[in-house]
Amino acid sequence: MPHGRGHGRDAKRWTATALIVLSACAAAPAVAHGAETWLEPEPLSEPGTSNLSARIATNSPGVAAVVWTEFANGRDPRNLVRVSTRKPNQAWVPSEQLSGDGEAGSAAVGVDPQGRMTAVWDEADKVMWANKAPDQPWTEGQAIPDGDGGNPDLFVASDGTATAVWQKGTSADTLVIRTARRPLGGSWSAVETISPTWSYRPHIEGDIAGDVSVSYTHEESGGTSRFIHAVDRPNSGPWGPPIPVAGPAITDNISDLVVAPNSGRATVFWQNGSTSDPLAARVRAPGTTWNDGTTTEISGTTPGRLDLQERDRAAVDGMGLVTATWIAGRKVLTAHRNEATGVWTAPATPAAIDPGNGTTELQNAQIASNLFGRAFATWTAAGSANRFALRGPGAGTPWSAPKPIDGVPSDAYGLDLAVDDTGRVAYVWGAEEGFNIDSLAISTFGNPLSSPQPPAQPGPAPPANPPSPPANPPAPPPARSASARARLQGTPTTARGVAFVVTMPAAGTARIIIERSGRARRSTVSAAKFRRVGIVRARLKKGRNVVRVKRVKRRKLARGSYRATITPKVGGRTLKKIRLTFKLRR
Numbered sequence: 001m002p003h004g005r006g007h008g009r010d011a012k013r014w015t016a017t018a019l020i021v022l023s024a025c026a027a028a029p030a031v032a033h034g035a036e037t038w039l040e041p042e043p044l045s046e047p048g049t050s051n052l053s054a055r056i057a058t059n060s061p062g063v064a065a066v067v068w069t070e071f072a073n074g075r076d077p078r079n080l081v082r083v084s085t086r087k088p089n090q091a092w093v094p095s096e097q098l099s100g101d102g103e104a105g106s107a108a109v110g111v112d113p114q115g116r117m118t119a120v121w122d123e124a125d126k127v128m129w130a131n132k133a134p135d136q137p138w139t140e141g142q143a144i145p146d147g148d149g150g151n152p153d154l155f156v157a158s159d160g161t162a163t164a165v166w167q168k169g170t171s172a173d174t175l176v177i178r179t180a181r182r183p184l185g186g187s188w189s190a191v192e193t194i195s196p197t198w199s200y201r202p203h204i205e206g207d208i209a210g211d212v213s214v215s216y217t218h219e220e221s222g223g224t225s226r227f228i229h230a231v232d233r234p235n236s237g238p239w240g241p242p243i244p245v246a247g248p249a250i251t252d253n254i255s256d257l258v259v260a261p262n263s264g265r266a267t268v269f270w271q272n273g274s275t276s277d278p279l280a281a282r283v284r285a286p287g288t289t290w291n292d293g294t295t296t297e298i299s300g301t302t303p304g305r306l307d308l309q310e311r312d313r314a315a316v317d318g319m320g321l322v323t324a325t326w327i328a329g330r331k332v333l334t335a336h337r338n339e340a341t342g343v344w345t346a347p348a349t350p351a352a353i354d355p356g357n358g359t360t361e362l363q364n365a366q367i368a369s370n371l372f373g374r375a376f377a378t379w380t381a382a383g384s385a386n387r388f389a390l391r392g393p394g395a396g397t398p399w400s401a402p403k404p405i406d407g408v409p410s411d412a413y414g415l416d417l418a419v420d421d422t423g424r425v426a427y428v429w430g431a432e433e434g435f436n437i438d439s440l441a442i443s444t445f446g447n448p449l450s451s452p453q454p455p456a457q458p459g460p461a462p463p464a465n466p467p468s469p470p471a472n473p474p475a476p477p478p479a480r481s482a483s484a485r486a487r488l489q490g491t492p493t494t495a496r497g498v499a500f501v502v503t504m505p506a507a508g509t510a511r512i513i514i515e516r517s518g519r520a521r522r523s524t525v526s527a528a529k530f531r532r533v534g535i536v537r538a539r540l541k542k543g544r545n546v547v548r549v550k551r552v553k554r555r556k557l558a559r560g561s562y563r564a565t566i567t568p569k570v571g572g573r574t575l576k577k578i579r580l581t582f583k584l585r586r
Contacts, residue, residue, distance in 0.1 A: 035448075038406035038443055039443065039444045039446070039449070041441045042091060042441060042443075044066070044082075044092065044440045045439045045441070046072075046095075049072045050437055051070050051440035052415075054067070054068035054415040054428045054440060055067050056416045056418045056428050059113050059115060060113055060371065060420065060421040061421075062088035062421075063085075063086070063087060064420065065084070065109045065111055065117050066083070066085075066428055067082070067083045067098065068081070068440060069081055069106060070082050071436065073436050077099075077101065080097055081098045081099035081104045081119075082096065084096075084442075091449070092442055099141060100123060104121055104122065105122040105123070105150050105151070106150070106151055108120050108121070108154040110156025111156065112157070112158060112160045116132070118154065119138075119154075120144075120152045120164045122149065122152055125149070125150065126147055128142065129141065129143075129144055129182075129188075144180050145180075146190070149166045149167055149168030150166060150168075151202075155212055157209075159184060159548075160184030160185075161235075163181045163206070164182075165194075165202040166178055167199070167202060172197075172219055173197055175197060175198060176197055176199055177193070177195035177199050177202045178191050178193050178194070179191070195231070198219040198220070203215045204257075205257050205259035207261050207546075209499055211233065211235050213230060213231070213233075213257060214231050218244075225247065226248055227247030228244075228246040228255050230242070231243065236489065236491055243289060245268050246295070255268060255271075258315065261318055262320065262545070265285055266283070266284045267316070267322050268290075269313060269324055278297040278299040278300060278301060279297065279326055281344075283342075299326065299346055300349070312366050312367060312417065313366065313367065314367065315367045315369035316369065317370065317371060317372065317375070319338075319373060320339025321337070322337045323335070323391075324336070324367075325365045325366070325379075327363070327379070330356040330361060331352050332353040332362055333353070334350065334352075335351070354379065354389070360383075363381075364378075364414045366379070368419045370420060370421045372393050374391070376391075376419050377389050378414050378417055379414070380413055383410060385404040386404065386405040386429065387402045387405065388402070388405050389402050405427065412429045412430065414427065415440075416428045424445070424447075427442065427445065428441075429443065484503060484568040486500055486502045486503070486566050487500070487580070488500065488501070489546065494586060496548070498548070498584070499546055499547070501546055502540060502566065503545070504542055504543065504545060505575075506570045507541050508569050508575075509537065509539055509569050510540055510568045511536075511537055512538065513567075514534055514536065514552050514557075514562060515533060515563045515564075516530065516531055516533050517530050517563065518530070533552050533555075533557075534552035535552075536549050557584055558584065559584050559585065560583070561581070561582075561583050562583070563579065563580070565579050566580070
């Protein structure tokens with residue numbers, strides 16, 4: 001959500017419930033948002049300072065955090081990292097200093113579904129970190145062991161596991177991408193290098209299961225050509241090899257990365273050649289490599305321009321609907337791809353969010369989406385206003401007409417954007433007030449704080465340009481030979497619970513009986529007996545689903561040996577049962 005990864009760049013964005021994580025949501029009507037408005041901006045910056053590089057993250061209930069770099073001339077250190085947080089339907093608290101006594105650089109933050117926060121930043125050429133439990137203060141900043149370098153990015157998974165990536169090196173022929181992971185409450189893993197030299201500016205995203213993808217810029221031919229590389233890591237396995245994805249690219253930051261939260265389908269965006277060239281996207285399907293992916297010029301023959309700043313140029317929701325925005329011909333254009341069909345609405349004719357009037361220069365386009373498909377785009381019109389439009393849930397709904405963002409100065413500029421799963425929007429913006437003085441503020445779009453936002457309803461995305469369906473078409477039953485498959489994902493623990501990967505021949509449901517083994521009462525009985533713990537029910541889509549179970553009947557799964565019996569159903573038919581055994585060791 002994405003970038004404040006995992007964190008809610010698109011939520012960021014998506015999140016998991018306390019009990020289970022489902023890979024599909026039931027269709028329901030969209031929530032009416034008639035009472036929504038822009039609330040009064042909340043200033044965050046200290047007087048007389050310059051505040052840049054803000055990154056925001058949020059989770060499902062609306063817990064949020066924003067980090068940024070504060071500069072003050074004549075101070076030692078001149079650059080600090082500050083942070084502000086917000087509880088659901090409350091105001092942002094006054095900011096506090098997160099970094100220590102060293103010169104600080106950029107920062108990133110993540111918020112997991114339980115409201116636990118993790119932040120990383122670079123300080124005195126080391127990557128630092130701190131975390132915050134609900135209703136507790138931030139811990140003191142500490143260095144990631146062997147974490148020399150800077151320009152970090154972060155993804156926080158549903159179970160609280162944090163994966164940080166950053167660049168290390170002082171010149172192009174020494175620059176590499178490094179990474180480390182920290183499970184909730186644990187220590188950081190050994191640092192690994194996941195790129196060749198001449199590599200920098202990493203982006204990281206991941207899915208609900210904790211699988212992550214990283215994209216970065218890699219220079220070849222002595223720095224004369226820039227290419228986009230990507231590398232993946234499953235939650236329970238090692239990093240794969242880095243793979244060239246695209247290029248040559250016009251410059252080092254004309255790219256973006258999104259990962260669908262439920263399926264793990266990843267998409268990299270970039271711009272080749274020059275600002276007159278089209279934009280392209282490459283898609284990696286779950287369980288495949290980037291070499292197997294498909295590339296589409298999503299802007300067709302229309303020139304596109306991705307913003308050079310650290311902003312989110314693409315977003316993805318819980319149904320795998322990917323939407324990209326860019327500026328071309330003084331217009332804000334958009335294209336989307338429905339995961340169910342795999343078809344982009346472009347390249348034929350990209351849709352215009354803001355058709356423009358041909359005279360106003362547009363800048364700073366960015367987009368965010370929540371789990372249920374509500375997308376929100378913002379951009380600035382030079383000397384005019386900060387503008388916005390919203391869409392959703394679903395690809396079939398139109399973008400609203402562009403409107404000014406109330407309460408924001410006309411010369412302000414957007415820095416970051418997030419939409420939580422209640423539909424509330426947080427827009428972080430800055431305004432130049434003098435030499436080396438840039439104020440920072442947050443504007444919120446939604447209902448007044450005295451009237452909390454209703455929970456969003458899931459809305460699956462319809463296919464792009466779908467044909468007219470027959471009235472009440474019956475769901476086709478699966479073939480008699482159709483069956484579901486299931487396996488475990490990762491290592492079950494008491495902290496993370498157990499994750500089942502269920503592959504369905506068609507959309508349906510599953511009933512999962514969880515049983516725990518116990519000692520036999522008689523010595524003549526050698527096989528362990530199982531006692532039922534409880535039942536979990538899940539709604540599933542066609543293909544790969546991830547169901548994570550942490551608690552049953554509000555009780556956390558304890559250490560021990562377990563058996564899960566999964567009974568899938570499709571179209572009223574019960575499929576063959578699947579039985580899995582697993583152990584929770586810690």
